[in-house]
Amino acid sequence: EVQLVESGGGLVQPGGSLRLSCAASGFTVSSNYMSWVRQAPGKGLEWVSVIYSGGSTYYADSVKGRFTISRHNSKNTLYLQMNSLRAEDTAVYYCARALWFGELSLGYWGQGTLVTVSS
Amino acid sequence: AIWMTQSPSLLSASTGDRVTISCRMSQGISSYLAWYQQKPGKAPELLIYAASTLQSGVPSRFSGSGSGTDFTLTISCLQSEDFATYYCQQYYSFPYTFGQGTKLEIK
Numbered sequence: 001e002v003q004l005v006e007s008g009g010g011l012v013q014p015g016g017s018l019r020l021s022c023a024a025s026g027f028t029v030s031s032n033y034m035s036w037v038r039q040a041p042g043k044g045l046e047w048v049s050v051i052y053s054g055g056s057t058y059y060a061d062s063v064k065g066r067f068t069i070s071r072h073n074s075k076n077t078l079y080l081q082m083n084s085l086r087a088e089d090t091a092v093y094y095c096a097r098a099l100w101f102g103e104l105s106l107g108y109w110g111q112g113t114l115v116t117v118s119s
Numbered sequence: 120a121i122w123m124t125q126s127p128s129l130l131s132a133s134t135g136d137r138v139t140i141s142c143r144m145s146q147g148i149s150s151y152l153a154w155y156q157q158k159p160g161k162a163p164e165l166l167i168y169a170a171s172t173l174q175s176g177v178p179s180r181f182s183g184s185g186s187g188t189d190f191t192l193t194i195s196c197l198q199s200e201d202f203a204t205y206y207c208q209q210y211y212s213f214p215y216t217f218g219q220g221t222k223l224e225i226k
Contacts, residue, residue, distance in 0.1 A: 035215075037163075045155075045163065045206050045217040060214045061120070094162055104210040105153035105168035112162055 002026040002108045004095050009113030016085050016117070022078040022095030022110055030073045033098035035106060036080050038091035038115075048093070049080065053101070063089075085117045121145055125207055125218030131226040136197045140205055140221045144188040148211035154183055154192045158203045166205075167192065197223075 008020040020036070036048040049059045049069040057069050068081040078095050092112040099107030122145035132138050142152065150170035155163040165174045167183035170190055180195040194201055202225055207218040 037217075044220040045157075045208075047208070047215040047217060050213075050215070058213045099165065099168060099174075103168060104151070104215075105165055105208070106155070106163070107165045107168070107174065109162035109164070 002097065004097065004108060004110035006093065006095050006110045006113040009093065009115045011116045011118065012085055013119050014086060014117055017081070017083045018085065018115060020080040020082065020093055020095075020113060020115070022080075024076050024078065024097070027097070029071050029076050029078055032101065033104055034069075034071065034078045035096045035098070036069060036078075037094045037096055037106070037109075038089075039094070039112075040088070040091045043091075046091070051078070082115070085115075087117050089115060090117045091115060120214055121148065121209055121212060121216060123207065123209060123216050123218045125221060127221060128219060130221055130223045132197055132223065133226045134197050134199055138194050138197060138223065140192045140207075140223075142185075142190040142192075142207035142218050144190075144209060147187045148209045150186045151209055151211035152183075152185070152190050153208045153210065154181075155206045155208065156201075156203050157206065163206065194223075 003025045005023045035050040051057050051069045066084045070079045094112045095110045096106040097108040098104045124143045152170045154167040157163040171183045182193045184191050205221045
């Protein structure tokens with residue numbers, strides 16, 4: 001069974017950093033397309049980043065240069081390093097897996113982790 | 120970037136109704152479109168991928184259609200568990216944008 005469990009969220013001051021983790025089970029992270037999607041309180045979904053099985057990475061313009069997606073193959077874990085955080089980065093962050101190789105819709109989601117950027 | 124217009128933003132309906140939600144793109148995306156359902160406090164769930172393919176386990180009252188720039192999600196006979204928020208998402212080109220969402224509420 002595919003499972004995704006996010007962790008690492010919390011309260012951080014503007015300008016600070018945080019690293020989110022997404023522990024996967026039931027499949028191999030490095031063989032799949034993995035994404036981060038966020039949702040600000042009371043707002044809609046916003047795609048943040050993706051890492052392809054080959055290692056290529058892509059970002060939303062709103063986080064480019066500040067966020068870095070990566071993975072640790074032996075830990076089967078996805079990460080999102082978030083630097084220079086702003087109040088508008090406050091959101092629930094979900095990790096998600098593509099349905100299968102070649103079909104990039106998000107078929108599997110974690111429960112989310114809340115990041116609050118505030119002084 | 121591809122701009123998406125999802126409508127309506129709020130939809131009031133009754134159990135048993137047939138409803139449609141629209142998603143329009145600023146440029147063609149072939150069939151690289153997905154529909155998700157989200158209930159309060161929960162992660163989104165995939166309903167439809169490749170514009171019209173029903174995800175495994177999703178009831179057949181849900182259907183998707185369209186290609187290019189205009190797409191539609193139809194729920195043929197609303198059940199109580201269908202009252203939720205629905206999002207479209209294009210995955211044709213980066214950034215993989217979501218629509219603004221449609222909240223389906225009980226009339």
